[in-house]
Amino acid sequence: MKRITEQESKYKDIDKMSVMEILTNINNEDKLVPLAVEKALPQIEKLASAVAERMKIGGRLFYIGAGTSGRLGVVDASECPPTFGVPFDWVVGIIAGGDTAIRKAVEFAEDDAEQAWKDLQEYDINEKDCLVGLAASGTTPYVVGGLNTARKHGVLTGCIICNQGGPVVAESDFPVEVVAGPEFLTGSTRMKSGTAQKLVLNMLSTTVMIQLGRVKGNKMVDMQLTNHKLVDRGTHMVMEELNIGEEQAAELLIKYGSVRKAVEASK
Numbered sequence: 001m002k003r004i005t006e007q008e009s010k011y012k013d014i015d016k017m018s019v020m021e022i023l024t025n026i027n028n029e030d031k032l033v034p035l036a037v038e039k040a041l042p043q044i045e046k047l048a049s050a051v052a053e054r055m056k057i058g059g060r061l062f063y064i065g066a067g068t069s070g071r072l073g074v075v076d077a078s079e080c081p082p083t084f085g086v087p088f089d090w091v092v093g094i095i096a097g098g099d100t101a102i103r104k105a106v107e108f109a110e111d112d113a114e115q116a117w118k119d120l121q122e123y124d125i126n127e128k129d130c131l132v133g134l135a136a137s138g139t140t141p142y143v144v145g146g147l148n149t150a151r152k153h154g155v156l157t158g159c160i161i162c163n164q165g166g167p168v169v170a171e172s173d174f175p176v177e178v179v180a181g182p183e184f185l186t187g188s189t190r191m192k193s194g195t196a197q198k199l200v201l202n203m204l205s206t207t208v209m210i211q212l213g214r215v216k217g218n219k220m221v222d223m224q225l226t227n228h229k230l231v232d233r234g235t236h237m238v239m240e241e242l243n244i245g246e247e248q249a250a251e252l253l254i255k256y257g258s259v260r261k262a263v264e265a266s267k
Contacts, residue, residue: 001166005136005189007182014185026191029184033195036180040200047158047174048204051130052211054156055090058128061208062120063093064146065134066110068190069160069197070095071102073134076201084214085222085258091205094119096142109142116146127154132204134197135159136189138166138177147171160200162193176200221260225253234259242266 011017011025037044051061063073070093077093080086096115097106109115125131131150133143138161147157148171158174169175178196183189209215214222225231231250237259238249252262 001138001163003137003139003163004179004181005162005183005193006187009182009184009186011184026184029181029192030195033178033180033192034199036178037196037199037203040176040178043174043176044200044203047132047176048207048211050156050174051132051158051204052208054128054130055208055212059156060089060123060125060129061091061205062123062125062129062131063091063134063201064096064116064120064131064143065094066096066101066140066142067105068194069134069136069140069143070097072194072197072201073132074102076198076205080205080209082224082226083220084209085224085260086209086212086214089123092123096140110140111142113141113145116142117149120146120150125150125153125155130156130158133157133159133168133172134161134201135168136162136193136197138163138168140168143168144171160197160204162189162196216260219259221263222258225257234262238262 014022055061063077065073074093074095077091080091081088095101097109100106101109131147133147135143144167147168151157151171157172159168159172160176161168162178162180164177164179178200180192180196183191185191219237223230225234234253235246235250238253239246241263252266253259256262256265
């Protein structure tokens with residue numbers, strides 16, 4: 001396969017550029033990412049629709065990846081409970097090398113093709129569930145092996161990569177290929193590739209949660225009230241929905257624990 005993510009940067013002598021030249025050229029490359037994501041929208045639609053259908057019948061969404069890709073999966077999964085008020089095991093992010101690898105690289109963890117399935121078995125993954133492999137290159141053994149075994153067990157598989165084709169795509173029922181071109185810093189896939197994967201993850205999890213009824217109108221009515229900012233936001237949402245004063249809205253919110261429950265109880 002042709003590894004676009006490994007191609008040499010089109011910029012020469014970046015170590016001789018001024019600070020503004022570096023920033024400008026990185027920004028110019030970053031502008032290409034949403035255009036690449038746009039081309040992949042039909043693939044993203046298929047993946048999001050399939051995941052939503054599985055989750056409607058009790059399935060869960062798992063992400064697996066290594067390095068930057070794995071960290072992005074962990075971030076997206078960890079943000080679903082506070083944003084949408086879902087249980088912590090609905091969306092699970094797993095990184096090669098375990099939680100230690102979130103902050104510190106674990107040598108050769110991504111090269112173990114058997115470990116991902118072992119990691120997934122700790123969560124009793126089954127045929128109702130979905131597994132999305134995250135790998136900028138599309139070749140990471142940890143991800144390829146996990147998808148391969150999961151597929152054999154009836155798990156729905158997908159991927160988000162930044163090349164075209166390759167082993168990860170071959171093991172995915174619903175592949176998403178976002179090709180944004182070579183990195184500004186040759187091979188540094190934490191840059192454009194990471195941005196592309198983050199954008200697609202935002203789309204995927206948000207779309208799925210909307211399909212599962214975790215949003216009303218354009219509001220996060222099930223968000224967890226974990227700080228004063230969110231309590232204040234929730235209070236104003238209740239005020240708007242019920243056309244009541246701030247004090248009464250705050251009391252209802254605290255009593256029922258979420259915007260949705262406060263509004264439903266009052267109606």
